[in-house]
Amino acid sequence: MPTGTRSTPSRTSPRKVVIAGIALSDCGRVDDATPYALHAQAARRALADSGLDRSLVDGFASAGLGTLAPVEVAEYLGLRPAWVDSTSVGGATWEVMAAHAVDAIAAGHARAVLLAYGSTARADLKAGRRTANLSFGARGPLQYEVPYGHTLIAKYAMAARRHMHQHGTTLEQLAEVAVQARANAAANPDAMYRTPVTVDDVLSGPVIADPFTKLHCCIRSDGGCAVLLVAEDYVRDLAKRPVWVLGAGTAVSHSAMSAWDDFTVSPAAASGRLAFERAGVRPSEIDVAQIYDAFTYMTLVTLEDLGFCAKGEGGAFVEKGRLLRDGALPVNTDGGGLAACHPGMRGLFLLVEAARQLRGEAGPDRQVHRSDGHLPELAVASGTGGWFCSSGTLVLGRG
Structure with missing residues (x-):
């Protein structure tokens, strides 16, 4: 199986970027897993889907979990990335982080960036481990709308x-x-x-x-997923058609x-x-x-x-x-x-x-x-x- 670990050739034009691997973790009703486990499950599956070796991954992006996200999640996954992103802008987070990763790969700052997410929101609410009230304890601009019930x-x-x-x-x-x-x-x-x-x-x-x-x-x-973005240089090593x-x-x-x-x-x-x-x-x-x-x-x-x-x-x-x-x-x-x-x-x-x-x-x-x-x-x-x-x-x- 190809490892996809060849050195990146020098170039003067920006590299094109492809989606090399995709995967879901277990989704729906997942009462017996942690968010970290869902991150790891999705990440393993996405890497397997790509056909590339984990050692190629030098970038990681994640948000919503851990005190030092994505450092904490990367550690759980056994990664030591040189490029990271933890941009958190709500539901658009992953498209925004993907855009950042594409720019980084195109510029040669990373060769393969893994985006991973996992959440047990349903199970946590069911077990009373979290609240659905996003306005609780609001500060800044939101504090002026909270008294009026602006959920x-x-x-x-x-x-x-x-x-x-x-x-x-x-x-x-x-x-x-x-x-x-x-x-x-x-x-x-x-x-x-x-x-x-x-x-x-x-x-x-x-x-x-x-x-x-x-x-x-x-x-x-509940559920998680992962997407692996890589430079065009590794397309011939992929197990699946690049996107x-x-x-x-x-x-x-x-x-x-x-x-x-x-x-x-x-x-x-x-x-x-x-x-x-x-x-x-x-x-x-x-x-x-x-x-x-x-x-x-x-x-x-x-x-x-x-x-x-x-x-x-x-x-x-x-x-x-x-x-x-x-x-x-x-x-x-x-x-x-x-x-x-x-x-x-x-x-x-x-x-x-x-x-x-x-x-x-x-x-x-x-x-x-x-x-x-x-x-x-x-x-x-x-x-x-x-x-x-x-x-x-x-x-x-x-x-």
Whole structure:
């Protein structure tokens, strides 16, 4: 088996970067593992998937675990990386860290960067080891909103209501996002919830934060995953088809809701524009999209901001099964955070699913094919953090 440990040749132009290995840890209901164990399980599987030797890894990125993350997690994994990143900007963390890693590899500061994540959020809440209240003990800008009950979901609900008021978006259209996510999950054996739901099911559920009912909101699960990014120099050593990183963009917006200029525009409008420009492709060329979906509105507004439809047209865009595996724009083909898994920060799962689709490894029941019958050539993965506070977008390709 090739080890992929050859020395990196000198060059004057930036190196291209590929996704070399991808993997999930055990996901869903995992009551007998620690977050560290899920990190390690996913990392081992991703390295095995790549066919490369662990000694090649000289960069590591992780967030959300450990007092000195990612140093503590790297130690647990037996790594001593020369390049590290622990950027933490909520759900967009993994796309932002991937963008940083791509830049580092392109510049020659690292040759192989492992991104790993693991969380037992569901099990911890069940056992009383953590609280779901993210506003507890808030300082800085958040302290001025906490007394008014501005939980994370309430912030998303306010934004959704503004979009409905300003653009005529309906509850039925938002519900379509949840219905199609569950339909995609039905073909995913790793998804936590696979039973189909209807628009009426979504609308008739208990209200969590107006206008969101329970099924408008992401599930809570355990799970982890890992992605290995490497320089193009090691492509011939890979066990699987490489997935090329064609372009990446990052952006931040606000923290306090009062500092958000427009509730109907997310920072994906900026990160997406950068990613597409750097990749040299247009949104209309994308075959499959993986979009952070903590709430149904998140999917809808991100589709607008990435340029798949005009501002205000997201409601109509998501109708008629457009987001299904065999729809006009397959979105969240694993079921997304609304149905497959959402262990806290889901951004890295988007990269795993995008790469899996481009490789043609999603399986006969959920693999996306283009209208000509061929496998998808281009994918986008876009993560959102906080309450539309941050965004990271990557454009990926087979060729």
